[in-house]
Amino acid sequence: xxxxxxxxxxxxxxxxxxxxxxxxxxxxxxxxxxxxxxxxxxxxxxxxxxxxxxxxxxxxxxxxxxxxxxxxxxxxxxxxxxxxxxxxxxxxxxxxxxxxxxxxxxxxxx
Amino acid sequence: xxxxxxxxxxxxxxxxxxxxxxxxxxxxxxxxxxxxxxxxxxxxxxxxxxxxxxxxxxxxxxxxxxxxxxxxxxxxxxxxxxxxxxxxxxxxxxxxxxxxxxxxxxxxxxxxxxxx
Numbered sequence: 001x002x003x004x005x006x007x008x009x010x011x012x013x014x015x016x017x018x019x020x021x022x023x024x025x026x027x028x029x030x031x032x033x034x035x036x037x038x039x040x041x042x043x044x045x046x047x048x049x050x051x052x053x054x055x056x057x058x059x060x061x062x063x064x065x066x067x068x069x070x071x072x073x074x075x076x077x078x079x080x081x082x083x084x085x086x087x088x089x090x091x092x093x094x095x096x097x098x099x100x101x102x103x104x105x106x107x108x109x110x
Numbered sequence: 111x112x113x114x115x116x117x118x119x120x121x122x123x124x125x126x127x128x129x130x131x132x133x134x135x136x137x138x139x140x141x142x143x144x145x146x147x148x149x150x151x152x153x154x155x156x157x158x159x160x161x162x163x164x165x166x167x168x169x170x171x172x173x174x175x176x177x178x179x180x181x182x183x184x185x186x187x188x189x190x191x192x193x194x195x196x197x198x199x200x201x202x203x204x205x206x207x208x209x210x211x212x213x214x215x216x217x218x219x220x221x222x223x224x225x226x
Contacts, residue, residue, distance in 0.1 A: 034214060043114070043203050043217035044154070087153070096142055096207050098215060100154040 004088045009105040012082075018075040020104050023067070023090030032091045035065060035073045037084040037106075044087065047073065066074040078108045113137050114206050116218035123194055123225055130190045131221045133204030139184040142204030143219045144215060145177070149200040194225040 005023040012018040015021055022034065026097070032051050036044040042043045050057055055062045061074040087103040113136040123129050133143060141162050146154040158179050160166045166179035178190040187206075191198055201222050205215040 009195070031212075036217075038154075041220070041222075043116075043205070043219045046112075046214050046216060049214055091213070096213060096215070097144070097156060097159060098154075098205075099156065100146075102153050 003103045004090055006086070006088055006089045006101060006104045008102065009107070011107050012075075012078045014080060014108050014110050015077055018078040018082065018106060018108070020068065020073040020075075020083055020086050020088075020106065021068065022072070023070045024088070025069050029068075030094075033062070033068075033071050034089045034091055035060070035062065036089065037082075037086045038103070039084045047086075049078055072089050078106075079106050080110060082106065112208055112216040114140075114204065114216050114218040116202075116204055116221050117182045118221060119219060120222040121224070123223070124157045125195055125225055126193055128190055128192045129194055129203055129223060131204075131223075133187045133206070133218050135185045135187070135206040135216070138202055138206070138208060140187075140208075141184060143181055143187040144207075145179060145187075145189050146205070148220075154203060157189075163183060191223065196221070196225045197207040199223055199225045 009091040009100045033046040034049040038044045047059050048061045064071045085105050115134045117132045123197040133157040143160045145157045148154045156169050156171045158166045158168045160179050160181040162181050162184050168174045181187040201220050
């Protein structure tokens, strides 16, 4: 599985956009990028995923670079409830396993 | 949709006893379920992959005789921690892969196990 690298922690002001980067420089052509978040003492929550194109849903936007070596998760208007650990995961086609990295601890500040 | 439940949400047991944790997909059929373990301030570590009707596939370093996994139906997988010891105390989380061509995993709320 491709390895992902994320900053350990980030702060964001409430109401502002939170941009969470992820580096996956060894990703191959058929590997998807998934984003989850984990609020303290809960199971991870699915946010969004993509392969090549940028994606948007009601929670967030996912921007994948053209070479697919990195991506950015965007929370357009962060709220205090978005404080969590955000995980970027690369899943190889044909396997359904997730290998979690260390994630980014996002703290939204009032 | 895509709700996964776990039972119990927390359990305390004595050293040497066994504990069973249930994972259910409530509104979809899950041919594949996964079990993870998470220690405080650490990331999730995949323990095993469970396919309905077949033996689980364990990750390297995970003792299959200690962590018994059964996936008897498309909506239920169980993890039994046998002869639990204090070092088995952890947060155990299951997930289920969506059906109908959706491959993302949906996670349960987790079970906190404390072995005294």
